[in-house]
Amino acid sequence: MALDFSIILRFQDALVLGLWMTIKLTLICIVLGCTLGFVVGLARTSRNVLVRAVSSIYVEFFRGTPVLIQLFWIFFCLPLILGVELSNLASGVIALTLYMGAITSETFRASLKSVGPEQRDACVALGLPNRVQITNVILPQAVLRAIPTLLSNCVSLFKESALVSAVGMADLMFVGQNISNNTARPVEVLTVVALIYFAIAFPLTRAVTLVEGRILKKLAI
Amino acid sequence: MNYTFDFQSITFGPLWEGLIVTLELTTAANIIGIVGGFLLALLIMSPVAVVRMPFMLFVEFFRCTPAIVQIVWFFYCVPMLFNVFLGSMTMGILALGFNLMAFNAEAYRAAIQAVPREQIDAGIALGLNPLQRILYIVLPTAFRASIPVLLTNGIVIFQQSALVAIVAVQDLMYQGKTLATETYRPIETFTVVALIYFAVSFPVTQIVGYLERRRQLLMS
Numbered sequence: 297m298a299l300d301f302s303i304i305l306r307f308q309d310a311l312v313l314g315l316w317m318t319i320k321l322t323l324i325c326i327v328l329g330c331t332l333g334f335v336v337g338l339a340r341t342s343r344n345v346l347v348r349a350v351s352s353i354y355v356e357f358f359r360g361t362p363v364l365i366q367l368f369w370i371f372f373c374l375p376l377i378l379g380v381e382l383s384n385l386a387s388g389v390i391a392l393t394l395y396m397g398a399i400t401s402e403t404f405r406a407s408l409k410s411v412g413p414e415q416r417d418a419c420v421a422l423g424l425p426n427r428v429q430i431t432n433v434i435l436p437q438a439v440l441r442a443i444p445t446l447l448s449n450c451v452s453l454f455k456e457s458a459l460v461s462a463v464g465m466a467d468l469m470f471v472g473q474n475i476s477n478n479t480a481r482p483v484e485v486l487t488v489v490a491l492i493y494f495a496i497a498f499p500l501t502r503a504v505t506l507v508e509g510r511i512l513k514k515l516a517i
Numbered sequence: 518m519n520y521t522f523d524f525q526s527i528t529f530g531p532l533w534e535g536l537i538v539t540l541e542l543t544t545a546a547n548i549i550g551i552v553g554g555f556l557l558a559l560l561i562m563s564p565v566a567v568v569r570m571p572f573m574l575f576v577e578f579f580r581c582t583p584a585i586v587q588i589v590w591f592f593y594c595v596p597m598l599f600n601v602f603l604g605s606m607t608m609g610i611l612a613l614g615f616n617l618m619a620f621n622a623e624a625y626r627a628a629i630q631a632v633p634r635e636q637i638d639a640g641i642a643l644g645l646n647p648l649q650r651i652l653y654i655v656l657p658t659a660f661r662a663s664i665p666v667l668l669t670n671g672i673v674i675f676q677q678s679a680l681v682a683i684v685a686v687q688d689l690m691y692q693g694k695t696l697a698t699e700t701y702r703p704i705e706t707f708t709v710v711a712l713i714y715f716a717v718s719f720p721v722t723q724i725v726g727y728l729e730r731r732r733q734l735l736m737s
Contacts, residue, residue: 360715360722362679364690365707372703451581458583462683469586482593490582490590497581 307475314471322454329396337404358398363456367391371463388460396453407442444508451500535692543675549614554621579619584677588612592684609681620670628663668725672718
């Protein structure tokens with residue numbers, strides 16, 4: 297069969313709009329999700345049993361079910377339960393933020409744990425108050441160690457964001473599928489869509505490796 | 518909120534059938550992923566760049582594009598490009614299997630690189646040929662080290678398998694969607710479907726956690 301990639305140029309604008317939607321969604325959810333993840337990460341190490349239980353259930357549930365069903369649930373069920381109309385973008389943001397919050401909370405938790413108990417002992421020996429221990433000793437190291445994993449969490453989120461096309465949000469995947477259905481040229485259109493995703497995610501994964509090496513060197517471990 | 522729940526209208530028959538399909542997909546994809554992933558790992562570690570490059574591209578491509586794009590691509594493009602027409606189930610297995618292969622190959626690679634150099638030297642000293650060294654020294658150690666990651670990847674594929682519902686494979690997600698439209702009970706249906714997915718993947722993640730903890734104890 298003859299491939300004709302020039303078809304892409306005709307739909308350039310639509311694809312750019314779709315890509316913009318994907319990027320916008322990803323960026324919003326990265327900011328909100330990381331914040332949520334940090335809070336949940338702390339909550340999971342809390343001394344209060346109730347706080348710990350609720351945050352653990354949230355994380356385990358969102359990590360233990362497909363993102364697709366989370367999206368469907370939030371798109372179709374949340375408006376019914378809350379009794380309010382949610383816009384497409386709002387539902388997408390809620391769903392992906394909750395997903396991102398769950399995966400980043402694990403990252404934060406692991407990195408908080410990785411700061412050795414000796415450091416805390418040293419803080420106590422130096423007579424530092426609790427607040428200083430956390431903000432000046434534990435937190436900087438924990439955040440530094442979390443960065444590479446957080447970056448790969450962001451890449452995961454970017455990839456998972458393509459799922460919103462299944463609930464009718466006009467992101468890159470949705471636009472691509474529409475074009476390919478209307479022009480009956482799936483090979484060209486879908487390949488280009490895949491390549492666009494690749495062109496963004498691949499450099500990011502390389503960056504993860506680079507940053508990881510740098511940080512490991514800095515921490516000398 | 519004035520919504521009355523009605524779990525009565527959920528029929529478990531189709532959901533059960535869907536779960537079986539989902540589990541079949543997961544198992545088949547995992548077999549492809551575990552076996553194929555190891556071969557792929559050996560290929561991407563090949564010292565010959567010409568051999569290594571295409572397979573590295575394959576791995577990076579599957580790791581850096583959304584699974585949903587891969588699945589839709591498989592269903593629309595493979596029949597057109599290669600003129601092969603396979604059943605939707607086979608296509609789903611292949612798409613998920615290739616995806617898992619790429620992720621597992623990376624897991625194996627990390628585990629193989631973590632096999633201490635001295636062990637391989639010892640193999641050379643004992644006069645084992647390269648194949649024997651791979652089979653008797655590298656493979657058992659690397660495989661054991663990569664089990665937690667392989668299990669995690671396997672459970673990720675179990676979750677990703679919900680995506681084949683989009684291309685009309687009648688898995689758990691698809692049956693759930695149909696049931697939700699038929700009964701007009703999306704909340705109850707999607708909640709039950711989510712709980713079924715959770716009930717399968719949660720125990721496995723707990724096992725992975727246990728294996729990892731035990732490993733760390735053994736290592737220290």
